Amino acid sequence: MRLHQLTIHEARDRLTSGEFSAVELSEALLERILAVDNDVKAYLTLTPEEALAQAHAADRLLGSSQERPGSLVGIPLAVKDVLCTQGIRTTAGSRVLDNFVPPYDATVVARLKAAGAVILGKTNTDEFAMGSSTENSAFFTTRNPWDLDRVPGGSSGGSAAAVAAAECLGALGTDTGGSVRQPAGFCGVVGFKPSYGRVSRYGLIAFASSLDQVGVLTRDVTDAALLLEVIAGHDPRDSTSIGLPVPEYAASLTGDLRGVRVGVPREYFVAGMQSKVEEAVRAAVDVLADLGAEVHEIGLPHTEYALSVYYLIAPAEASANLARYDGVRYGLRVEGESLREMYTTTRGQGFGPEVKRRIMLGTYALSAGYYDAYYLKAQQVRTLIKADFDVAFEKVDVVVGPTTPSTAFRIGEKSGDPLQMYLSDVFTLSMNLAGICGLSLPCGFDDAGLPIGLQVMGPAWGEEQALRTAYAYEQATEWHTQRPVL
Amino acid sequence: MKLSREQVHHMAELAQLALDEEELTLYQEQLSAILEHFERLQNLDTAAIPPTATVLPLCSVMREDDPSVSLSLEDVLANAPEAEEGCFRVPAVLE
Numbered sequence: 001m002r003l004h005q006l007t008i009h010e011a012r013d014r015l016t017s018g019e020f021s022a023v024e025l026s027e028a029l030l031e032r033i034l035a036v037d038n039d040v041k042a043y044l045t046l047t048p049e050e051a052l053a054q055a056h057a058a059d060r061l062l063g064s065s066q067e068r069p070g071s072l073v074g075i076p077l078a079v080k081d082v083l084c085t086q087g088i089r090t091t092a093g094s095r096v097l098d099n100f101v102p103p104y105d106a107t108v109v110a111r112l113k114a115a116g117a118v119i120l121g122k123t124n125t126d127e128f129a130m131g132s133s134t135e136n137s138a139f140f141t142t143r144n145p146w147d148l149d150r151v152p153g154g155s156s157g158g159s160a161a162a163v164a165a166a167e168c169l170g171a172l173g174t175d176t177g178g179s180v181r182q183p184a185g186f187c188g189v190v191g192f193k194p195s196y197g198r199v200s201r202y203g204l205i206a207f208a209s210s211l212d213q214v215g216v217l218t219r220d221v222t223d224a225a226l227l228l229e230v231i232a233g234h235d236p237r238d239s240t241s242i243g244l245p246v247p248e249y250a251a252s253l254t255g256d257l258r259g260v261r262v263g264v265p266r267e268y269f270v271a272g273m274q275s276k277v278e279e280a281v282r283a284a285v286d287v288l289a290d291l292g293a294e295v296h297e298i299g300l301p302h303t304e305y306a307l308s309v310y311y312l313i314a315p316a317e318a319s320a321n322l323a324r325y326d327g328v329r330y331g332l333r334v335e336g337e338s339l340r341e342m343y344t345t346t347r348g349q350g351f352g353p354e355v356k357r358r359i360m361l362g363t364y365a366l367s368a369g370y371y372d373a374y375y376l377k378a379q380q381v382r383t384l385i386k387a388d389f390d391v392a393f394e395k396v397d398v399v400v401g402p403t404t405p406s407t408a409f410r411i412g413e414k415s416g417d418p419l420q421m422y423l424s425d426v427f428t429l430s431m432n433l434a435g436i437c438g439l440s441l442p443c444g445f446d447d448a449g450l451p452i453g454l455q456v457m458g459p460a461w462g463e464e465q466a467l468r469t470a471y472a473y474e475q476a477t478e479w480h481t482q483r484p485v486l
Numbered sequence: 487m488k489l490s491r492e493q494v495h496h497m498a499e500l501a502q503l504a505l506d507e508e509e510l511t512l513y514q515e516q517l518s519a520i521l522e523h524f525e526r527l528q529n530l531d532t533a534a535i536p537p538t539a540t541v542l543p544l545c546s547v548m549r550e551d552d553p554s555v556s557l558s559l560e561d562v563l564a565n566a567p568e569a570e571e572g573c574f575r576v577p578a579v580l581e
C-alpha cells in the first residue's frame with residue numbers, strides 16, 4: 001500500500017516502528033496533492049514549508065528516547081478553512097476574508113499541533129460554511145473524487161474530498177446542520193460531529209453559535225476516535241465547551257454489539273428518497289441485528305419541521321454573527337462616501353449570494369413584528385425536536401438512518417434553487433438542533449458507483465455508543481476499504 | 487407568504503447590505519418561497535412550549551480574573567484595512 005493511502009492508525013504504528021519517517025510520509029502526501037488536486041480542488045491554501053518543518057520536528061521526537069511523542073506525531077492532516085491558523089491565511093471561503101491572516105490558532109488546531117500532527121493546508125468550504133456542495137465557495141467548487149462532475153457535499157466538502165482522494169490522512173471539518181456528515185456520506189468517508197459542547201469552538205469563524213460544532217473526517221472509525229480524543233475537552237476560552245472528562249474513545253471500539261439497542265426512525269424513510277439509499281441503509285440495519293444488536297422501530301414525530309426550524313434559527317444567528325464584517329478591523333473594505341456607505345458596499349460586494357440570502361432571512365426572522373411568528377416559533381419547535389430524541393434515547397442506545405436522501409448530485413444541479421439545496425440536509429439538521437452527536441460511515445454504493453452514507457446518532461455525550469456501533473458495522477463490512485480511482 | 491419589495495428593501499437596510507435591483511428581485515422571489523415552506527410551523531400549537539435557545543443548561547461561567555498576556559497592538563492591527571496611530575481608521579462619522 002502506498003503511504004498516502006494509509007489510515008492514521010496504520011501510519012502511526014509504522015512511524016513508531018521506524019518503517020518510514022514523518023518527512024517521507026508528508027512528502028508522499030504533498031506529491032499526492034500535486035498529482036490529483038488540480039482535478040479534485042480540495043485545498044484553498046497549501047502550506048508545504050510549514051508541513052515539512054513540522055514533519056522534521058516529528059522525526060526528532062520519534063527518534064528521541066527522552067520525550068514521549070504525542071498521539072498524532074508526524075500524521076499529515078488538513079484543516080477546513082473556517083478554523084483559524086496562526087500566520088496562515090484563513091478565508092472561510094469568502095472574498096471578505098480573502099487576505100485574513102489570523103494572529104492565533106483555533107484551540108482545535110493548537111491541540112492537533114500539540115499532539116505532533118503535520119498540517120498540510122486549508123480546505124475549501126462553502127462561504128462561511130453556508131452550503132451543501134462547496135458551490136458557494138467564493139474561490140472554486142471542489143469535485144467529488146468518485147465522479148468529478150459531482151459535488152463533494154458541503155460545507156466541509158474540501159476536507160471530505162481530501163480524505164477520500166488520499167490528499168491527507170484525516171481532516172477537521174465543522175458541522176452546523178450536517179456539514180461534516182453530508183460530505184462524508186457523499187465522499188464515502190467517515191465524518192463525526194460530536195455533541196454540542198464536546199469540542200471547543202474558540203477560533204472557529206462563527207456561523208450559528210448554538211449549532212456550530214467542530215468534527216472530524218477520516219477513512220475509518222478508529223481514526224475518527226483517535227482524532228476526536230485529541231480535539232475534545234473543555235477549553236477555558238469557550239464557555240460553551242463542557243468540563244466533562246474525555247473518554248478514551250478508541251477503547252470503546254470493541255466490535256461487540258450484543259445488547260445494544262438500535263432505534264430506526266420511521267420518519268427517516270420518506271417518499272422521494274433514492275431507493276438504493278433506502279435499500280443500503282435497511283441492509284446495514286440487518287447487519288447490526290446479525291451482530292447482536294436489538295433493533296426497534298422508533299418515531300421522531302417532529303422530523304418534518306426540522307428544516308424550517310433550522311433555516312430560521314441558523315440564519316438568525318448568522319445575521320448577528322456576520323455583522324462583524326464591516327470593513328473596519330479586518331477583511332475586505334470597499335470605500336464609500338460615508339461610514340454607512342462603506343459598511344453597506346463592503347458587505348454588498350464582499351458576501352456571495354447564499355450568505356446574503358441567509359443574512360436577509362435571519363434579519364427578517366428577528367425583525368419587529370415577525371420575531372414571535374418565526375424566530376420564537378422556531379425555538380419552541382426546536383424544544384419539541386430535542387424532546388423527540390430525549391424520548392427515543394430512553395428506549396435505545398443509538399439511532400440509525402440514512403445520512404442523506406440521495407447520493408452526490410451533479411455540480412450545478414441544485415445551485416439555482418436554494419430550497420432544493422437545503423433539502424439535502426434534511427436528515428442531518430435535527431442532531432444540531434438537539435445537540436446530540438452523529439456519525440456518517442460508508443454503507444454501500446448506488447448504481448452510478450457513488451457512496452451511500454449510514455448515519456449513527458448517539459445521545460448528547462454518547463460519542464462512545466455511536467463509535468462502538470459504527471466500528472462493529474465497519475469491521476463486518478468492506479465498504480470502507482473501497483477507494484475512488486483518480 | 488409573499489414579501490413585498492419594500493419589505494425586502496427594508497431588510498437589506500437593517501442588515502447593512504447594498505443590493506442592486508436584480509438582487510432585490512431575486513431575493514423577493516426566493517425568500518417568499520422559503521417563507522412559504524416555513525408556514526407549516528404554524529400548524530403546531532406551541533403555546534405551552536418553552537423556547538430552546540441553547541441545548542446546554544444555562545448558567546454563568548466564571549473564571550479567576552488572572553491577568554495574562556494578550557495580543558500585541560501590532561498583531562491586532564495587522565489585518566486592518568486602514569490603521570493610524572494605533573487605531574482603526576474609518577471614514578469621518580461627523581462632519
